[in-house]
Amino acid sequence: MSAKTGSLRMRLGRPEDARAIGLLVRRVARRWVVPDQPRRVGRAMLARFSARGFRERMLAGQRFHLAFLGPVLVGVAGMRDDSHLVQLFVGTRYQGRGIAGKLWRRTMRDAIRRAGTRRFTLNASRCAVPVYRHLGFVPTGPEGRSPKGVVSTPMALTLRRAGTRGPAA
Template sequence: MRVEAADVSDAEAISALIVELSEPFFLSPSREGAEPFLASISVEAVRRYLSAANFSYYVARSEGRLAGFVALRDNAHLFHLFVAKAFQGRQLASQLWAIAQTEALQAGNPGEFTVNSSLTAVPVYERFGFAREGEVKSVHGISFQPMRLRSGQNGA
């Protein structure tokens, strides 16, 4: 498994992986109301994120195939963390988070991070040391749990 910084050539694979794994996020099976979310994970949107100075993406590849990726926004918000189904259960999410967290700390983050977790991923983020912050939110046709990790709470 190789982990490296992503670039715009990874946009299509990243977008496809998010789309593949996002079904549990939707409030409606028809995805009604989720158009803003869907636009935010389009190939074009991911290209913009990959080109923006305030985003950092790391991809994990196995035999040339995208196994997973992590993205931080503003060196503090865990923007995306996705692992392909074939690679789940192998601690890849933990490895990707550790890389992103280490890079952020080295870039000056004081040890505080946020994430808007899918409801199914809450236990994963709790294992990383994140705590639920407030109630579940339902916005733009999806639900998520805001979470925060404060310095000294690292469970990784």
């Protein structure tokens, strides 16, 4: 591991990790995502980020990859249907160390291995758009509101061939 990430280790999340996932995601969302949302939408979003919600999503088939520095959970990436990134959160004090990129690459490789996925989608919060652009995603439409009222930008990454990223020609 590089000096920037120390002893970073990753593994697939399990239902018993739901509480720790919920704590990390709520803490990061409160700081970075909720301020750009209408008040009622932010409250509903935080409620969905409960331990019970994450446990139910895992049992329903969503896969969560976790990143740890020592015993501390520092990042989580969640994928639905092996193609839609539903969460990518890194604890605020651990941002800027390449952890999001490592988590994304692990999550992407898992989906490719499991389903042969070539196109990935996500809905980016305002502050996350630059991070996702750095990871190779491009906006597929303007910022808007989901049916639940969440303000986000739809983005996608299409793999051209093995080992490459970016929009297909």
